[in-house]
Amino acid sequence: MRILVTGTAGFIGAALAERLLARGDEVLGIDNHNDYYDPALKEARLARFADHPRYTHRRADLANAAAVNAAFTEFQPQRVANLAAQAGVRYSLKNPQAYVQSNLVGFVNILEACRHGGVEHLVYASSSSVYGANRKLPFAVEDAVDHPVSLYAATKKSNELMAHAYSHLYALPTTGLRFFTVYGPWGRPDMSPMLFADRISRGEPIDVFNHGQHSRDFTYIDDIVEGVIRTLDHPAQPDPAYDAEAPNPGTSAAPYRVYNIGNDQPVPLLRFIELLEQHLGRTVEKRLLPMQPGDVPDTWADVSALRRDVGYAPDTSIEDGVARFVDWYRSYHGLG
Numbered sequence: 315m316r317i318l319v320t321g322t323a324g325f326i327g328a329a330l331a332e333r334l335l336a337r338g339d340e341v342l343g344i345d346n347h348n349d350y351y352d353p354a355l356k357e358a359r360l361a362r363f364a365d366h367p368r369y370t371h372r373r374a375d376l377a378n379a380a381a382v383n384a385a386f387t388e389f390q391p392q393r394v395a396n397l398a399a400q401a402g403v404r405y406s407l408k409n410p411q412a413y414v415q416s417n418l419v420g421f422v423n424i425l426e427a428c429r430h431g432g433v434e435h436l437v438y439a440s441s442s443s444v445y446g447a448n449r450k451l452p453f454a455v456e457d458a459v460d461h462p463v464s465l466y467a468a469t470k471k472s473n474e475l476m477a478h479a480y481s482h483l484y485a486l487p488t489t490g491l492r493f494f495t496v497y498g499p500w501g502r503p504d505m506s507p508m509l510f511a512d513r514i515s516r517g518e519p520i521d522v523f524n525h526g527q528h529s530r531d532f533t534y535i536d537d538i539v540e541g542v543i544r545t546l547d548h549p550a551q552p553d554p555a556y557d558a559e560a561p562n563p564g565t566s567a568a569p570y571r572v573y574n575i576g577n578d579q580p581v582p583l584l585r586f587i588e589l590l591e592q593h594l595g596r597t598v599e600k601r602l603l604p605m606q607p608g609d610v611p612d613t614w615a616d617v618s619a620l621r622r623d624v625g626y627a628p629d630t631s632i633e634d635g636v637a638r639f640v641d642w643y644r645s646y647h648g649l650g
């Protein structure tokens with residue numbers, strides 16, 4: 315298949331592109347290589363597959379409609395995975411405009427290009443952060459998500475709303491995946507696993523917010539990629555059981571779905587840190603601090619819908635996942 319993947323210099327996009335190429339698909343990757351975090355890491359991720367004969371790369375910005383349209387016209391993708399976005403909750407308090415450009419303007423450009431290009435299925439990254447101020451656990455796609463606590467979350471929820479409008483108006487099959495704290499090799503330097511690993515290996519204290527009371531449904535990158543591919547292969551269809559008089563937020567009379575994609579096993583943040591310490595061979599001083607604005611205390615994904623519809627079955631334990639992450643971390647940083 316011809317699959318257009320955005321964000322292929324990013325953590326999840328690179329891992330997805332690599333797996334699609336390995337199974338025989340043709341991939342066009344788009345990324346603007348922005349410097350939100352070290353662009354050298356983005357280049358290093360791309361170097362894993364940039365020379366593959368079935369891979370083509372375009373350095374372009376999703377907010378540039380002409381560039382997006384040109385990529386679609388030339389490549390004629392059958393399926394699209396939109397993973398490029400301005401990620402990060404805390405940074406959305408500092409630079410809201412970046413989120414408007416990449417996640418709102420950029421996303422509309424993707425929707426328009428899919429609509430005019432007759433794309434069979436658009437899969438796009440949403441986020442567990444859409445659950446915002448909800449406290450009912452586990453988070454389920456049937457729950458209302460109308461109380462975001464960051465602009466980042468609001469842009470991701472907006473993506474789901476815009477996708478629904480296009481699924482309804484133009485019968486464009488769309489599926490949103492709400493990712494839950496993804497970790498593993500080639501991960502993101504702005505996220506806690508990498509921030510903690512950096513500090514532990516330098517012998518520096520770490521800041522632990524919410525006085526260490528956070529728990530996260532940490533999800534290993536390979537499980538995520540498996541779930542994204544299964545979803546891409548399963549275009550959304552109108553749900554015959556959808557009842558407009560008792561609307562279920564996770565489904566629709568249009569070819570539209572949203573799913574949680576997590577591990578379904580929340581892990582206390584302090585346990586995650588303990589595993590990092592164990593594998594890095596050092597203990598660390600923890601500075602226990604209050605909760606940060608925009609943060610949520612706990613996340614836990616109810617993945618029953620994705621399990622039922624595409625057979626998603628994450629099977630990487632936190633112990634194995636952290637071990638593999640630390641192996642990669644040591645070799646990437648030459649720590650022996």
Ligand SMILES: NC(=O)c1ccc[n+]([C@@H]2O[C@H](COP(=O)([O-])OP(=O)(O)OC[C@H]3O[C@@H](n4cnc5c(N)ncnc54)[C@H](O)[C@@H]3O)[C@@H](O)[C@H]2O)c1
Nearest residue numbers: 321323324325326346348375376398399416439493495496
């Ligand atoms: N990693 C997680 O735990 C997590 C959790 C929830 C949601 N998500 C979402 O999943 C997607 C992928 O996340 P990731 O962790 O791989 O992030 P990432 O930042 O590593 O990857 C995103 C990539 O998109 C590119 N990009 C950003 N804005 C762009 C634009 N306007 N035009 C073109 N390229 C652009 C960046 O250069 C980057 O390489 C994002 O949409 C993110 O919001 C990730």
